[in-house]
Amino acid sequence: MHRIIFYYFRFSVSQSLSIVSFGFYGPFSNKPATYRASIKIQDDLPEPRDLAEASEEVIALPRDIFHVKFPKPVPVQANKWYRAWFAVKVSAI
Numbered sequence: 001m002h003r004i005i006f007y008y009f010r011f012s013v014s015q016s017l018s019i020v021s022f023g024f025y026g027p028f029s030n031k032p033a034t035y036r037a038s039i040k041i042q043d044d045l046p047e048p049r050d051l052a053e054a055s056e057e058v059i060a061l062p063r064d065i066f067h068v069k070f071p072k073p074v075p076v077q078a079n080k081w082y083r084a085w086f087a088v089k090v091s092a093i
Contacts, residue, residue, distance in 0.1 A: 007086040010044055018073035019052075024088065026060030034087040035060045037068045044081035051082075 019041065027033040038055035042048035052074040058066050076082060 003090045005059050005088045008049045008083050012081050016078045017072050018075050019065040020073050023060040023065050026064040032061050034091040036085040039068050040084045040085040042082050
């Protein structure tokens with residue numbers, strides 16, 4: 001069985017920083033699952049630009065947290081809006 005989840009949220013920060021990864025929870029069942037997670041950060045403009053993308057396939061253990069890392073830190077400026085996009089494909093093992 002496969003399940004695909006798409007999600008995005010807008011965010012802003014009060015101090016400039018760099019984002020290196022996003023963390024995801026593993027399955028809440030008692031069995032491991034294969035996760036194919038893709039992440040993307042865009043600036044929140046009428047025509048958004050992709051600032052960074054990454055994807056990773058992991059075997060996630062129950063109730064564990066795994067991280068998908070960007071190839072290099074993504075600088076995020078204070079008081080500017082961004083979008084973080086996620087697509088996760090879950091396959092039972």
